[in-house]
Amino acid sequence: MSKSKADIRAEIIEYYECLKPELQESGMRHSTISEPIDFIILDSPDKETLLGIRKWLQRIIDPAFQEVIKVRKMVKPEVWANYKSLGVVGLAEQELLAAAHKKLRIAWRTYGKQTRSSKA
Numbered sequence: 875m876s877k878s879k880a881d882i883r884a885e886i887i888e889y890y891e892c893l894k895p896e897l898q899e900s901g902m903r904h905s906t907i908s909e910p911i912d913f914i915i916l917d918s919p920d921k922e923t924l925l926g927i928r929k930w931l932q933r934i935i936d937p938a939f940q941e942v943i944k945v946r947k948m949v950k951p952e953v954w955a956n957y958k959s960l961g962v963v964g965l966a967e968q969e970l971l972a973a974a975h976k977k978l979r980i981a982w983r984t985y986g987k988q989t990r991s992s993k994a
Contacts, residue, residue: 900975
């Protein structure tokens with residue numbers, strides 16, 4: 875049985891909510907982060923378009939996001955918070971996280987390129 879348009883939309887938004895904090899921490903602007911979700915909410919795309927967005931999340935974003943999660947698990951959350959609050963920089967795990975965030979930013983920006991080229 876195929877999923878309804880509402881179910882697919884809900885899956886995308888739920889996944890987005892998981893991604894959002896890492897996208898913000900990676901240094902992306904709010905408008906860049908919210909573009910795909912604003913499109914889903916404001917434009918009410920058809921089921922085929924929603925399936926395309928979900929596919930984009932699964933194939934392009936998920937591998938980059940999983941790399942961020944892998945690096946995050948190297949250190950306890952409270953330690954990451956201490957690094958930030960104390961201004962500690964330059965540690966190996968921070969460099970790995972910065973590299974993972976960069977890959978996530980690049981993957982996220984593919985959305986804008988795909989949608990701009992499909993509108994042309």
